[in-house]
Amino acid sequence: METCLSPAAADLVTARPALVALDWGTSSLRAFLMDARGGVIAERSSNRGIRHLAQPGEVGFTLALAEIAGDWLGQWPGLPRVASGMVGSAQGWREAPYVDCPADTGVLAGRAGRVENALGRPLLIAPGLRYEPAGGAPDVMRGEEIQIAGALAMQPRWAKRACIVLPGTHSKWAWIEDGRITGFRTYMTGELYAVLRGHSLLGQLMSEERAEAGVAAQAFADGLARARDSGPGDLSHQIFATRTLGLTGRLPAAALADYLSGLLIGHELVSALAQRGGRDDGEVLPLVLVGDAALSRRYAEALAAFGRTPAAQLGNTAPQGLFRFACAAGLIDEPALAAS
Amino acid sequence: METCLSPAAADLVTARPALVALDWGTSSLRAFLMDARGGVIAERSSNRGIRHLAQPGEVGFTLALAEIAGDWLGQWPGLPRVASGMVGSAQGWREAPYVDCPADTGVLAGRAGRVENALGRPLLIAPGLRYEPAGGAPDVMRGEEIQIAGALAMQPRWAKRACIVLPGTHSKWAWIEDGRITGFRTYMTGELYAVLRGHSLLGQLMSEERAEAGVAAQAFADGLARARDSGPGDLSHQIFATRTLGLTGRLPAAALADYLSGLLIGHELVSALAQRGGRDDGEVLPLVLVGDAALSRRYAEALAAFGRTPAAQLGNTAPQGLFRFACAAGLIDEPALAAS
Structure with missing residues (x-):
């Protein structure tokens, strides 16, 4: 477990804790001790994601919470406790079923899951979000809806109208209007990259060593350009062509991973920017x-190749x-705007 | 090793062997004893693909050839021997470097590799084909160019103008004009399916048992329809959505593989039919x-969903x-057209 004090509030003596907040995913758990204005007093992380508990079920969740934040809960037993992420899934501590878009933190708080537990006050768990466009397939997120709420809290003008992009194993693009998440779209860019790298004939061609920075950057840019010029359905041809570029010596083995990364991120951008983004x-x-x-940074570079500059x-x-979720649930008072 | 006599020439006594032909790939080896009019007298197959030789190098190739066709070569030592496939790659018996499009069997024969060996007459190995569209990445095939030559030989009117589609791990679409392969495009549809099925979170959701025929056919059709309506870059979103369809119970776990198959084949069709196809x-x-x-049959079903009926x-x-390759190389006489 790693602990660190927030540089903004290094003096724990003067800061008054107001909330214990947990970002509890599949493979990791992060705990934040926060003050009444939303500042982070201290944060810790452990590998006790919901798939890596020391014991199954109720006991495992309770132990993980005690392990990461037991001293905080002991010292300040009255603090409210909130959590987001896979801890609220069917495989989590308590399922908080998906809520439909459009939704804001008020809707999330109204549909939160509540876990009575042996460590004092109940834990309030944020639900995930579901979005189903007309004629489309359903899409889901769990954890990202809270990150989005955080982003909107940091800069309220984005709450009016913006697109929040969360790159990752399953990248999310979420569209915001008037403070609510009105829709979103998931791309399995990171997982596709990992699966191709680890288990395809193309992956076998890739060397362990990485190309030097200039060569890698050029390969990434070339992959992006190829994606930008692609038509519908072209991806599986272009992945095969990546292998051919390696086999024919056009691209060094050490740069194939960067080319593939550019290709896959580029495809995500082509599709997502054609939506409401x-x-x-x-x-x-x-x-x-x-x-x-x-x-x-990698996504910002990719966006630049598409003529776009992220706002932040x-x-x-x-x-x-x-x-914000704790405020919306009435667990703590909304800080005065001037102070936030 | 499996042996079978061709029903068209079951009487080995009356048929006069004229050629030993080998289709020698990565994982399998097929041998054909053929008559002077291109009929198959007998065929055999073994698992002695170039990656599964009993011994490395020259000896392994010689043993594999002796094992599958030693009796034919002993009984008719004067027969010419030809081969196609990965046996002509850099990892094969003798490299026959890629030839550029456009090409026909005459061009292939002119650039063939020749292996002197301990089993009598030399073995002539067909080269692979390379195609690089203006502004595109290079693409390659090895083995399929001979299958295409065979298809054109079977129905000469296709040689004038057609598109030959070879579905598989790496599907090939080849465009034919005036007897020559003028260009082609590879889609790694089969490999992408296998990699996602075996190594992705989506694959984990798929059950071992398959859905009953009607449900499977509907899932395949739904995947095709989703692909048909897709825009550039949409694939990684649609693969993620396949998983969501499973998680939300919209598609039974037993039908997810068929939906994914429809999605991936559909993407191939969307892209390839937008080319010269x-x-x-x-x-x-x-x-x-x-x-x-x-x-x-699966591709024919998919084409039907796109309003196309294969010619054969x-x-x-x-x-x-x-x-045809052996004829073009002058190893045997071209049969009179009336007899073919």
């Missing part, structure tokens, strides 16, 4: 990148989202 | 399916292609 009534919709800094690149906005 | 000068280009019967579904046309 594109130009809207002649005005460009602000794109806000949320998540891991290195991956966000944020890190993990889950604590801010969990804070 | 589409309508041409107001006239529909004949589509000829070549290869495994069950897979060809052929089986393995490699022996006919190898026969």
